Amino acid sequence: xxxxxxxxxxxxxxxxxxxxxxxxxxxxxxxxxxxxxxxxxxxxxxxxxxxxxxxxxxxxxxxxxxxxxxxxxxxxxxxxxxxxxxxxxxxxxxxxxxxxxxxxxxxxxxxxxxxxxxxxxxxxxxxxxxxxxxxxxxxxxxxxxxxxxxxxxxxxxxxxxxxxxxxxxxxxxxxxxxxxxxxxxxxxxxxxxxxxxxxxxxxxxxxxxxxxxxxxxxxxxxxxxxxxxxxxxxxxxxxxxxxxxxxxxxxxxxxxxxxxxxxxxxxxxxxxxxxxxxxxxxxxxxxxxxxxxxxxxxxxx
Amino acid sequence: xxxxxxxxxxxxxxxxxxxxxxxxxxxxxxxxxxxxxxxxxxxxxxxxxxxxxxxxxxxxxxxxxxxxxxxxxxxxxxxxxxxxxxxxxxxxxxxxxxxxxxxxxxxxxxxxxxxxxxxxxxxxxxxxxxxxxxxxxxxxxxxxxxxxxxxxxxxxxxxxxxxxxxxxxxxxxxxxxxxxxxxxxxxxxxxxxxxxxxxxxxxxxxxxxxxxxxxxxxxxxxxxxxxxxxxxxxxxxxxxxxxxxxxxxxxxxxxxxxxxxxxxxxxxxxxxxxxxxxxxxxxxxxxxxxxxxxxxxxxxxxxxxxxxxxxxxxxxxxxxxxxxxxxxxxxxxxxxxxxxxxxxxxxxxxxxxxxxxxxxxxxxxxxxxxxxxxxxxxxxxxxxxxxxxxxxxxxxxxxxxxxxxxxxxxxxxxxxxxxxxxxxxxxxxxxxxxxxxxxxxx
Numbered sequence: 151x152x153x154x155x156x157x158x159x160x161x162x163x164x165x166x167x168x169x170x171x172x173x174x175x176x177x178x179x180x181x182x183x184x185x186x187x188x189x190x191x192x193x194x195x196x197x198x199x200x201x202x203x204x205x206x207x208x209x210x211x212x213x214x215x216x217x218x219x220x221x222x223x224x225x226x227x228x229x230x231x232x233x234x235x236x237x238x239x240x241x242x243x244x245x246x247x248x249x250x251x252x253x254x255x256x257x258x259x260x261x262x263x264x265x266x267x268x269x270x271x272x273x274x275x276x277x278x279x280x281x282x283x284x285x286x287x288x289x290x291x292x293x294x295x296x297x298x299x300x301x302x303x304x305x306x307x308x309x310x311x312x313x314x315x316x317x318x319x320x321x322x323x324x325x326x327x328x329x330x331x332x333x334x335x336x337x338x339x340x341x342x343x344x345x346x347x348x349x350x351x352x353x354x355x356x357x358x359x360x361x362x363x364x365x366x367x368x369x370x371x372x373x374x375x376x377x378x379x380x381x382x383x384x385x386x387x388x389x390x391x392x393x394x395x396x397x398x399x400x401x402x403x404x405x406x407x408x409x410x411x412x413x414x415x416x417x418x419x420x421x422x423x424x425x426x427x428x429x430x431x432x433x434x435x436x437x438x439x440x441x442x443x444x445x446x447x448x449x450x451x
Numbered sequence: 452x453x454x455x456x457x458x459x460x461x462x463x464x465x466x467x468x469x470x471x472x473x474x475x476x477x478x479x480x481x482x483x484x485x486x487x488x489x490x491x492x493x494x495x496x497x498x499x500x501x502x503x504x505x506x507x508x509x510x511x512x513x514x515x516x517x518x519x520x521x522x523x524x525x526x527x528x529x530x531x532x533x534x535x536x537x538x539x540x541x542x543x544x545x546x547x548x549x550x551x552x553x554x555x556x557x558x559x560x561x562x563x564x565x566x567x568x569x570x571x572x573x574x575x576x577x578x579x580x581x582x583x584x585x586x587x588x589x590x591x592x593x594x595x596x597x598x599x600x601x602x603x604x605x606x607x608x609x610x611x612x613x614x615x616x617x618x619x620x621x622x623x624x625x626x627x628x629x630x631x632x633x634x635x636x637x638x639x640x641x642x643x644x645x646x647x648x649x650x651x652x653x654x655x656x657x658x659x660x661x662x663x664x665x666x667x668x669x670x671x672x673x674x675x676x677x678x679x680x681x682x683x684x685x686x687x688x689x690x691x692x693x694x695x696x697x698x699x700x701x702x703x704x705x706x707x708x709x710x711x712x713x714x715x716x717x718x719x720x721x722x723x724x725x726x727x728x729x730x731x732x733x734x735x736x737x738x739x740x741x742x743x744x745x746x747x748x749x750x751x752x753x754x755x756x757x758x759x760x761x762x763x764x765x766x767x768x769x770x771x772x773x774x775x776x777x778x779x780x781x782x783x784x785x786x787x788x789x790x791x792x793x794x795x796x797x798x799x800x801x802x803x804x805x806x807x808x809x810x811x812x813x814x815x816x817x818x819x820x821x822x823x824x825x826x827x828x829x830x831x832x833x834x835x836x837x838x839x840x841x842x843x844x845x846x847x848x849x850x851x852x853x854x855x856x857x858x859x860x861x862x863x864x865x866x867x868x869x870x871x872x873x874x875x876x877x878x879x880x881x882x883x884x885x886x887x888x889x890x891x892x893x
Contacts, residue, residue, distance in 0.1 A: 195545075195566075195851055196542055196545035196546065196549070196566075198549065198566075198567070199549070210889060214886070214889070215882065215885075216864075216886070279710075280715070280718075281705075281706060281707025281708075281710055281711075281715075282705070282707065282715070282718065282719045282722065282724050282725075283718065283722070298706065299706065299707070301706050301707045301709075301710070302710070303655075303707075303709075303710030304706065304707040304708070304709040304710040305709075306873070309710065389655065389656070389710060389712075390655065390656035390657075390712060391656055392654075392655035392656045392709065392710060392712075392867075393654070393655055393709035393710050393867065393871075394709065394864065394867055394868055394871065394873055395864060406656075406858065406859065406860075407858075407859065409542045410538060410541065410542065410658075410858040411854075411855045411858035411859050412541075412542075412545065412566065412851060412854055412855050412858065413855055413890075
């Protein structure tokens with residue numbers, strides 16, 4: 151039978167087996183993304199289909215001070231939070247990689263901030279940062295260090311830093327645990343060889359650990375940057391973008407304009423405006439940090 | 452129906468001709484001398500899906516559902532009620548309107564129906580009937596409910612707010628009673644600050660409490676977002692005056708109001724850190740029913756005052772306004788209409804309002820006499836919230852622009868910027884003007 155032979159063909163079978171996954175991707179990823187992109191070029195409102203308006207939305211957003219501020223906020227938030235998450239995460243991973251008492255217990259505990267749903271931990275931070283009930287302020291006042299409560303979410307720069315700290319708190323475990331997994335794949339024989347060569351602890355880290363870890367770092371930090379850049383829940387719970395829009399990220403502003411504000415097209419345009427930045431982050435880590443000759447002790451051409 | 456015009460007359464006669472099987476509207480008005488009646492016969496085997504906002508106080512939902520059950524029994528209509536967090540109802544309703552399927556009846560907010568009027572059932576029969584029967588609608592209710600002379604939404608009322616204050620603190624600051632004008636109010640806040648019992652009003656992106664008081668502030672000084680023709684006129688000398696006032700007022704606030712979202716002022720007030728704020732009746736209620744003796748002791752000291760009045764001499768309040776509307780796609784339009792009307796009738800409305808402890812102020816004048824407003828004198832100021840209310844987007848037309856401008860917190864941001872001194876009043880007003888123009892461009 152030619153039909154059975156047709157189905158015995160490995161290529162045909164392969165294609166067939168991939169079909170469900172492909173359909174899923176198409177329906178749940180490609181279609182929404184395509185629709186979102188399309189909406190960004192229309193003046194669609196919630197409950198009303200839009201007309202194609204070309205780059206109108208982007209032109210407007212470029213001239214809109216709140217949108218520009220949100221771009222700055224997003225970049226600032228991402229850069230600062232990612233740098234700290236990387237440093238703290240790597241440090242934590244190196245510590246956890248040593249022989250510790252109750253090793254698995256400690257490792258589990260470290261993961262906690264990551265496991266707690268963001269919305270819940272954000273509410274906890276909301277109380278911590280509350281202008282009237284902040285436990286931090288309370289302790290400092292009782293200790294006599296300050297005499298008025300700190301206005302954590304009420305001053306633009308303080309609010310930016312406060313939200314960033316909350317984001318770091320949540321993001322560090324992910325970086326730490328993943329890097330820890332990376333550390334454990336490094337063969338001990340490399341360290342032994344380094345010891346025989348008389349390398350110091352610092353040299354071992356610099357010439358063995360870091361190069362071997364780079365591919366993992368690339369992956370982790372790409373994810374971390376993507377998550378941070380697109381953060382929404384934390385800001386939405388803590389400040390809704392206030393005070394004076396100083397913590398509005400592009401994601402939160404896109405939501406505010408698109409859903410409660412009804413300007414679906416504009417919200418979509420704001421969301422698409424994030425894509426180039428995200429692509430740049432991915433390309434940077436892909437080309438900049440992937441396994442290269444220098445990691446094996448050679449030189450890049 | 453208060454009177455019968457030609458169109459309605461035609462409809463009525465057509466309905467009569469078609470017979471009761473189609474369940475048409477039969478209404479008789481004042482002209483015939485009889486009491487207004489509304490005879491809506493739900494379709495046989497009708498099923499309704501109703502979407503409403505999630506209750507703020509428990510009694511609301513209990514009473515609402517009890518009345519739903521009574522409706523079902525009386526008319527043989529199965530009703531399913533879904534509850535959604537209140538900010539989510541608007542977007543859902545808009546999607547339902549766009550897609551052409553979803554709940555038959557939605558209890559939405561503010562100008563929701565004005566964004567897709569062509570998708571909605573004409574509720575004029577109900578609007579006119581209820582108005583005639585219950586002493587007429589407050590003007591703002593007509594503004595929100597009607598579009599081009601036709602009722603597209605039936606107002607349920609507004610979650611009203613007053614200036615909740617500590618009576619003893621106001622007196623200690625040298626005021627026998629709560630000031631009724633802007634000048635007196637500012638002086639009170641200054642005196643309160645000096646006594647270390649400050650006021651506090653939300654200036655963060657607080658959908659309810661933030662919008663409510665900043666609109667009052669700007670309107671009380673004569674400022675407005677747009678004129679009658681939807682031209683943006685926010686950048687006016689009146690607005691600047693309001694913003695200068697806001698700056699002086701802000702100096703008397705407890706620190707941190709720039710970060711306040713809707714729940715903050717409740718917490719701060721109950722904790723005794725703030726002595727004046729704007730809020731619904733919920734603060735008083737939570738104190739009254741508190742099991743903590745320290746909190747409960749505050750009950751007698753809580754006062755409610757309607758917002759002070761500006762030079763125009765007219766109240767300029769904004770409250771969370773809610774109304775019901777029904778979609779043309781509904782398979783059971785008569786059942787939907789009957790449901791909306793049923794819930795507004797005295798037998799249902801008054802007990803419901805009582806169960807909701809006055810959280811929702813009525814849009815119909817006759818309900819002023821609901822005992823809920825006098826059973827406790829502290830309730831009384833909330834009775835007048837809808838009477839004193841102005842629609843957002845005043846003095847323009849309601850619709851997409853007015854909704855979007857409020858959702859983008861243009862007023863709140865403008866007042867916050869000027870109050871905190873991060874921008875001068877002039878700069879803040881200019882920025883608000885630019886942002887508003889985008890939404891109001893034709």
